[in-house]
Amino acid sequence: MAIEERDEHSGYLTTGHEWNGITELNRPVPLVVWLFLAATVIFSVIYWILMPAWPQIDSYTKGILGANQRAVLVEDINKAAAQRVEWMRQIEALSFAAIQADGSLMRIARQTGRTLFQDNCGACHGMRAQGGPGFPRLTDDAWLWGSNPEDIEELIRVGINSSHDDTRFAQMPPFGAGGMLEREAVLDLVTYVRSLSGAESEGADRPEALAAGKKVFDVYCVGCHNRDGTGNPKMGAPNLTDDFWIYGGDPQSVYLSVYQGRQGHMPHWEGRLSALQRKIITLFVLDQKSVAQ
Numbered sequence: 001m002a003i004e005e006r007d008e009h010s011g012y013l014t015t016g017h018e019w020n021g022i023t024e025l026n027r028p029v030p031l032v033v034w035l036f037l038a039a040t041v042i043f044s045v046i047y048w049i050l051m052p053a054w055p056q057i058d059s060y061t062k063g064i065l066g067a068n069q070r071a072v073l074v075e076d077i078n079k080a081a082a083q084r085v086e087w088m089r090q091i092e093a094l095s096f097a098a099i100q101a102d103g104s105l106m107r108i109a110r111q112t113g114r115t116l117f118q119d120n121c122g123a124c125h126g127m128r129a130q131g132g133p134g135f136p137r138l139t140d141d142a143w144l145w146g147s148n149p150e151d152i153e154e155l156i157r158v159g160i161n162s163s164h165d166d167t168r169f170a171q172m173p174p175f176g177a178g179g180m181l182e183r184e185a186v187l188d189l190v191t192y193v194r195s196l197s198g199a200e201s202e203g204a205d206r207p208e209a210l211a212a213g214k215k216v217f218d219v220y221c222v223g224c225h226n227r228d229g230t231g232n233p234k235m236g237a238p239n240l241t242d243d244f245w246i247y248g249g250d251p252q253s254v255y256l257s258v259y260q261g262r263q264g265h266m267p268h269w270e271g272r273l274s275a276l277q278r279k280i281i282t283l284f285v286l287d288q289k290s291v292a293q
């Protein structure tokens with residue numbers, strides 16, 4: 001390749017580089033590129049003067065604007081902490097009703113509560129508190145141990161059949177397995193119990209089973225589930241007349257509940273979550289209930 005090769009179309013010298021027959025013209029760098037380069041150099045000099053820039057041995061050039069991202073960050077953190085202290089103090093001090101009436105506090109309780117709930121409770125009660133077999137749904141109206149916010153807060157503190165000293169005891173006795181009732185009587189009870197919530201339509205054409213079931217119920221079950229089957233929150237005994245079942249309302253599940261008994265285990269949260277966190281979770285759970293309705 002000749003040293004000085006000219007492009008025959010434009011008349012310019014080429015650089016001598018060639019790629020698949022395409023040669024590069026030897027032309028000066030366009031003015032706009034020089035201008036752009038000059039602008040960036042000027043910008044950086046101005047930036048050095050105004051802003052922190054060059055490291056020195058034990059310091060750095062501070063720049064005449066005195067900008068300091070670290071100070072801004074510390075200020076932001078302090079501001080957020082002050083706000084946090086403020087809402088934490090309010091949630092700690094105010095009653096449930098007062099917090100529930102305060103939109104901005106509820107917004108915080110919802111956000112913080114969701115994270116706390118999903119981290120600590122979601123594994124059993126479902127991420128949206130929807131429950132599952134053996135784990136009660138927390139978005140319905142059926143509360144085992146009372147529906148006041150204070151009842152729920154206290155329940156979260158002590159748990160059910162937990163290792164806490166103040167735990168609630170939920171003991172549905174194993175009537176069949178424990179030898180208190182014959183299989184026949186348990187089957188009659190299943191018919192009767194299911195009829196309480198209207199689930200047992202075929203009970204209507206087996207009046208003798210229904211009557212026998214009621215008789216056994218009145219002897220063995222009313223102490224905890226009440227005469228009308230609505231359940232006694234002092235015993236944690238569920239309402240059997242509604243549509244909510246912890247363990248399932250089909251004949252097989254009701255049979256197992258009565259035959260084998262049920263002793264659900266709900267861990268206690270005192271010592272694992274602070275009083276404030278438990279209050280926030282309580283607010284979240286009650287709020288989920290209103291969302292689900």
Ligand code: HEC
Pocket residue numbers: 117120121122123124125134135136137138142143144145146152155156160170236246263264265266267269281282285
């Ligand atoms: C290891 C599983 C498990 C975890 C984790 C758990 N629970 Fe429970 N929870 C249960 C079970 C089981 C019951 C029902 C106990 C029973 O049947 O008597 C229950 C019952 C409840 C009840 C009463 C429900 C009702 O209908 O009255 C509430 C409220 C509750 N849990 C809230 C929570 C909250 C809030 C958390 C998180 C801080 C949580 N639970 C974490 C298993 C769990």
Ligand code: HEC
Pocket residue numbers: 169170171172173175189193216217220221222223224225235236237238240244245246247248254257258262263264265
């Ligand atoms: C000592 C109190 C007590 C007595 C007596 C008792 N129960 Fe229960 N029962 C409970 C408790 C507490 C639960 C909830 C257990 C749990 O969730 O772990 C329960 C749960 C149930 C359930 C499951 C409900 C659901 O939502 O899945 C059925 C069904 C039931 N009982 C029927 C009966 C019948 C029928 C009798 C009488 C033969 C009876 N119980 C007697 C305390 C009692």
